[in-house]
Amino acid sequence: DAGITQSPRHKVTETGTPVTLRCHQTENHRYMYWYRQDPGHGLRLIHYSYGVKDTDKGEVSDGYSVSRSKTEDFLLTLESATSSQTSVYFCAIMEGNTGELFFGEGSRLTVL
Amino acid sequence: DQQVKQNSPSLSVQEGRISILNCDYTNSMFDYFLWYKKYPAEGPTFLISISSIKDKNEDGRFTVFLNKSAKHLSLHIVPSQPGDSAVYFCAVSGSARQLTFGSGTQLTVLP
Numbered sequence: 001d002a003g004i005t006q007s008p009r010h011k012v013t014e015t016g017t018p019v020t021l022r023c024h025q026t027e028n029h030r031y032m033y034w035y036r037q038d039p040g041h042g043l044r045l046i047h048y049s050y051g052v053k054d055t056d057k058g059e060v061s062d063g064y065s066v067s068r069s070k071t072e073d074f075l076l077t078l079e080s081a082t083s084s085q086t087s088v089y090f091c092a093i094m095e096g097n098t099g100e101l102f103f104g105e106g107s108r109l110t111v112l
Numbered sequence: 113d114q115q116v117k118q119n120s121p122s123l124s125v126q127e128g129r130i131s132i133l134n135c136d137y138t139n140s141m142f143d144y145f146l147w148y149k150k151y152p153a154e155g156p157t158f159l160i161s162i163s164s165i166k167d168k169n170e171d172g173r174f175t176v177f178l179n180k181s182a183k184h185l186s187l188h189i190v191p192s193q194p195g196d197s198a199v200y201f202c203a204v205s206g207s208a209r210q211l212t213f214g215s216g217t218q219l220t221v222l223p
Contacts, residue, residue: 042201103156
């Protein structure tokens with residue numbers, strides 16, 4: 001158990017509203033990631049962090065921002081949600097040097 | 113341009129038989145190759161990995177094969193069990209500490 005908690009687990013919102021998803025870890029890992037999962041696309045990297053206040057863009061970063069003010073928390077923000085951002089969002093941490101990720105249970109977001 | 117491709121969206125296998133899941137990649141510079149399993153309403157879980165310097169890694173019923181010349185990765189499950197029914201994602205990792213995933217293959221093991 002990598003001690004990853006995502007909140008909220010489910011959210012329904014309307015187009016144009018801001019949304020923030022939170023990822024919390026208890027084991028002081030340096031690397032944290034946000035992925036989205038969509039049918040036919042697998043898991044796509046949105047943003048990742050390699051330390052406090054150190055973040056970088058992934059493959060599908062448009063429309064998303066992130067912040068990491070503490071080691072244990074990595075926030076994903078949709079400034080103005082769109083229907084194309086309806087998805088399941090997964091947070092992950094990396095252990096070791098072999099690329100092994102441990103994932104949270106996911107946050108299902110529906111944008112109407 | 114997809115760096116990792118899983119060309120079979122689904123696979124059905126009889127219980128007790130072998131399941132073979134395939135994955136192709138485009139970049140020779142990846143260091144590690146991984147397989148993840150995902151059940152509905154849960155996060156993906158790590159299954160098995162292989163370093164680029166090896167061509168086979170085994171863990172119980174699961175074996176991963178790496179063919180670097182063909183840029184091809186495969187996962188063998190023997191014998192397959194109904195509890196193995198899940199979506200399987202292959203992933204590749206390079207020096208940037210980022211994982212790139214394939215689109216997934218839904219494995220159904222029939223009792």
